[in-house]
Amino acid sequence: MADRWAEQAGRVGADLHLELDGGGSRRAALIRALRAAVSEGRLRPGQRLPPYRSLAADLGLTRNTVASAYAELVAEGWLTARQGSGTRVAARSVSPVQAPVAPPARRTVAHDLGQGKPDAGSFPRTAWAAAARRALTAAPNDAFGPGDPHGRPELRAALAEYLGRVRGVRTDPARIVVCSGFAHALRLLFGGAGGSGRGVLRGKLAVEAYGLGFHRSLLAAASVRTVPLEVDEQGARIEELPSGARAVLLTPAHQFPTGGPLASGRRAAAVEWARARGGLVLEDDYDGEFRYDREPVGAVQGLDPERVIYLGSVSKSLSPAVRLGWMVLPGHLVDAVIGVKGEREAWASALDQLTLAEFIRSGQYDRHVRRMRQRYRGRRDRLVSVLASRAPHVSVSGIAAGLHAVLRLPPGTEASTLVRAARAGVALDGLSAFRHPDAAASGDGLVVGYAAPSEHAYGAALDALCAVLPKR
Numbered sequence: 001m002a003d004r005w006a007e008q009a010g011r012v013g014a015d016l017h018l019e020l021d022g023g024g025s026r027r028a029a030l031i032r033a034l035r036a037a038v039s040e041g042r043l044r045p046g047q048r049l050p051p052y053r054s055l056a057a058d059l060g061l062t063r064n065t066v067a068s069a070y071a072e073l074v075a076e077g078w079l080t081a082r083q084g085s086g087t088r089v090a091a092r093s094v095s096p097v098q099a100p101v102a103p104p105a106r107r108t109v110a111h112d113l114g115q116g117k118p119d120a121g122s123f124p125r126t127a128w129a130a131a132a133r134r135a136l137t138a139a140p141n142d143a144f145g146p147g148d149p150h151g152r153p154e155l156r157a158a159l160a161e162y163l164g165r166v167r168g169v170r171t172d173p174a175r176i177v178v179c180s181g182f183a184h185a186l187r188l189l190f191g192g193a194g195g196s197g198r199g200v201l202r203g204k205l206a207v208e209a210y211g212l213g214f215h216r217s218l219l220a221a222a223s224v225r226t227v228p229l230e231v232d233e234q235g236a237r238i239e240e241l242p243s244g245a246r247a248v249l250l251t252p253a254h255q256f257p258t259g260g261p262l263a264s265g266r267r268a269a270a271v272e273w274a275r276a277r278g279g280l281v282l283e284d285d286y287d288g289e290f291r292y293d294r295e296p297v298g299a300v301q302g303l304d305p306e307r308v309i310y311l312g313s314v315s316k317s318l319s320p321a322v323r324l325g326w327m328v329l330p331g332h333l334v335d336a337v338i339g340v341k342g343e344r345e346a347w348a349s350a351l352d353q354l355t356l357a358e359f360i361r362s363g364q365y366d367r368h369v370r371r372m373r374q375r376y377r378g379r380r381d382r383l384v385s386v387l388a389s390r391a392p393h394v395s396v397s398g399i400a401a402g403l404h405a406v407l408r409l410p411p412g413t414e415a416s417t418l419v420r421a422a423r424a425g426v427a428l429d430g431l432s433a434f435r436h437p438d439a440a441a442s443g444d445g446l447v448v449g450y451a452a453p454s455e456h457a458y459g460a461a462l463d464a465l466c467a468v469l470p471k472r
């Protein structure tokens with residue numbers, strides 16, 4: 001039945017994720033689910049809906065229930081029905097203002113394999129609380145006044161030492177500006193909410209063909225034109241950098257999300273390119289500490305601190321809830337970034353900064369990262385061995401580092417797999433969701449985060465994943 005639905009969903013061109021949640025009759029639930037699919041754009045104007053009989057079979061409803069729900073939505077103007085061409089989404093579907101849509105019922109996630117989430121249960125509560133107590137006790141009075149937009153000196157000193165030791169970053173505290181995470185750093189550099197709105201960099205930005213859509217939207221909102229740079233197993237193809245680009249945004253330690261480290265020749269080529277063009281490399285080091293196969297790949301920034309802006313945060317290493325990150329800047333950009341940030345610190349709590357500084361200084365950060373690296377490596381190994389025995393036709397890549405893996409699927413099976421996953425309550429992403437709209441597709445796949453489930457729930461999450469994968 002699931003496969004029939006997958007075919008059907010493919011025919012209407014979407015993974016509909018119809019979920020008949022919420023109270024009331026099955027007919028009312030189907031109406032709500034279809035309205036939500038139209039208003040969220042999963043069903044587009046003109047798209048054809050499945051015939052009554054097959055939708056009924058797939059959702060376990062009677063044919064009459066589906067027919068009656070379609071009729072209701074035709075009457076409301078969401079759908080149109082014409083003899084011979086079936087039922088379609090109306091060309092100008094009713095906007096939510098004309099016919100308010102009941103908020104879609106929240107999808108129940110039984111197994112969270114979404115990327116981008118560290119193991120929330122492993123947050124080092126006791127050590128963090130102890131660091132906060134020590135930091136507060138020792139804090140000078142000026143810590144409780146308006147904050148310096150550079151960030152607390154204690155944190156910048158701790159970061160300069162830590163990043164130099166662990167990531168090979170060459171800096172001193174004066175070139176570090178604290179922010180509330182990578183997304184905030186992008187806003188400060190390119191404009192938009194989170195600073196004065198101006199930004200400090202101009203011109204076309206090359207980005208990896210696969211990356212986080214949220215970051216692309218954030219750049220688009222700041223009117224930054226992004227051009228995609230294809231990626232392969234050696235990372236971004238630096239040799240294809242478009243001539244008009246002024247800067248390039250890279251994830252050199254672990255290409256996000258496909259997973260390869262940027263090859264050493266390409267790291268050098270990126271820096272050479274920036275030197276020759278007067279350009280800049282923006283290095284997103286989002287999970288550089290979680291490398292499993294060998295010593296961490298050092299930061300590209302170490303090759304040329306004047307041509308590389310190094311960006312990091314604690315979102316993967318500790319928790320995205322902390323909202324602390326850092327920019328390690330070429331000397332000539334520090335004042336410009338501070339100018340954009342404003343006269344006072346408005347984003348990153350000085351008290352959290354002091355706590356993080358103490359957490360790093362006391363060795364707790366290293367200890368936590370070491371512990372989590374072991375745990376995540378164990379998770380990754382389990383994923384790989386379960387797939388090898390139960391889905392050997394699905395290859396796994398991008399596993400030398402990080403908190404997620406990419407599962408390569410047979411061509412044409414990504415959308416239907418996501419439909420089955422959604423119905424089984426397995427939260428995960430399709431690879432195509434990460435593709436830049438102007439980039440060529442590089443095949444079907446899934447991005448599977450293995451850090452989020454709690455230890456006891458992980459086995460069940462892997463079982464659920466295997467159950468929704470395409471059969472060979």
Ligand SMILES: Cc1ncc(COP(=O)(O)O)c(C=O)c1O
Nearest residue numbers: 181182183256286313315320325
């Ligand atoms: C590619 C990538 N860059 C950066 C980050 C960090 O973002 P932030 O510091 O804004 O939470 C993430 C998410 O953790 C990410 O997936």
